[in-house]
Amino acid sequence: xxxxxxxxxxxxxxxxxxxxxxxxxxxxxxxxxxxRQDPGMGLRLIHYSVGEGTTAKxxxxxxYNVSRLKKQNFLLGLESAAPSQTSVYFCASRYSASYExxxxxxxxxxxx
Amino acid sequence: DAKTTQPxxxxxxxxxxxxxxxxxxxxxxxxxxxxxxxxxxxxxxxxIHGLKNNETNEMASLIITEDRKSxxxxxxxxxxxxTAVYYCLWGAGNNRKLIWGLGTSLAVNP
Numbered sequence: 001x002x003x004x005x006x007x008x009x010x011x012x013x014x015x016x017x018x019x020x021x022x023x024x025x026x027x028x029x030x031x032x033x034x035x036r037q038d039p040g041m042g043l044r045l046i047h048y049s050v051g052e053g054t055t056a057k058x059x060x061x062x063x064y065n066v067s068r069l070k071k072q073n074f075l076l077g078l079e080s081a082a083p084s085q086t087s088v089y090f091c092a093s094r095y096s097a098s099y100e101x102x103x104x105x106x107x108x109x110x111x112x
Numbered sequence: 113d114a115k116t117t118q119p120x121x122x123x124x125x126x127x128x129x130x131x132x133x134x135x136x137x138x139x140x141x142x143x144x145x146x147x148x149x150x151x152x153x154x155x156x157x158x159x160i161h162g163l164k165n166n167e168t169n170e171m172a173s174l175i176i177t178e179d180r181k182s183x184x185x186x187x188x189x190x191x192x193x194x195t196a197v198y199y200c201l202w203g204a205g206n207n208r209k210l211i212w213g214l215g216t217s218l219a220v221n222p
Contacts, residue, residue, distance in 0.1 A: 004155070035212075042199065042212030043156070059211075090155050099144060103155025 002026050004104035006091050012110045013081040021076040021107050023091030030096040032074035033058075034066060036087040037106075043090065049074055050096070081111045116200045121217045124194075130187040132216050134200030137181040143203055145176060146210065147185045149196040156199065159185065190220045 007022040023032065030051050035043040045058030049068040063085060065077045074093075078085060088108050092101040117135040124130040136145060147159040160167055160174045162183070167174040173186040187194055199215040 040214070042214055044212070045210070088153070092155070099146065099161045100158040101148075101156075103157070105155055106153065 004091055004093055004102050006089075006104040006107050008107060009105065010108045012112065013078075014112055015082060017081050017111075018077070018079050019081065019109075020078075021089055021091075021109075023074045023076070023093075023104060024072055025074075025091075025093040025102070026072060027093065027095075027102065028071070029093035029102070030071070031094045032068065033092040033101065034064070034074065034076045035090045035092065036060065036085075037090060038087050046076065046089075081109075083111045085109065086111045115211060116202060116213050118198075118200055118213060118216045120214065121219070123219050123221060124187075124190045126192060126220055126222050127189055130190040130194065130218060130220070132185040132187075132198050132200075132218065133182065134184070135182045136200065136202045139180055139202050141180075145174065145180075145183050146201045146203075147172070147174065148199045148201070149194075150199065150215070151193075151196040159198075190218075192220050192222065194218065195220045 004025045033048045034046040037043050044060045046064050047058050047066040049055045052071040055066045067075045088106045090106050091104040094101045144161050144163050146161040148156040150156045159171050160169055162174045162176050176183045197215040197217050201210045203210040
């Protein structure tokens with residue numbers, strides 16, 4: 001099992017550009033999450049999904065959109081990137097009956 | 113908010129027990145305590161969770177006070193590979209409202 005994978009690992013964007021971060025898991029987990037982590041702050045939940053075709057807002061959803069068209073994939077989109085979105089983005093997943101979240105390796109995004 | 117209070121940093125000698133405290137004084141009766149750790153810049157790793165009783169697994173032990181307002185994560189024989197940031201969180205079982213603080217940066221020294 002690859003576990004949770006994230007694509008890409010690094011990216012530099014200019015302000016106003018758009019991009020999509022891909023999270024994939026091969027553990028058949030129902031729940032998936034997108035977090036961001038900034039220096040001096042803990043992880044903050046952006047959006048999450050409790051199943052295919054469903055998404056919900058987390059703590060800091062503004063400026064991001066998500067989609068869960070397939071159970072194994074959770075996409076995070078930035079329509080118009082801003083420097084404030086410079087961060088490390090982590091994806092996580094878990095079984096609905098478990099309390100353990102499995103995290104991906106992260107995507108480092110810089111917006112200039 | 114589901115805030116926790118943890119010391120920002122701790123040191124531990126290799127081979128000794130590391131005891132990491134956490135205060136969660138506003139936790140509700142049906143909310144769990146979770147511990148994760150983050151080694152360097154990797155994704156966080158689940159360690160253990162508990163509700164009322166003390167818990168133990170292959171990684172660590174979790175001691176929860178009777179009033180549930182605080183807990184302690186115990187790494188019984190710390191190794192250099194246990195150097196990491198340790199996060200204490202709490203929330204309902206569905207994980208949806210977990211709030212991540214800054215954690216405790218544990219340095220295990222040879």
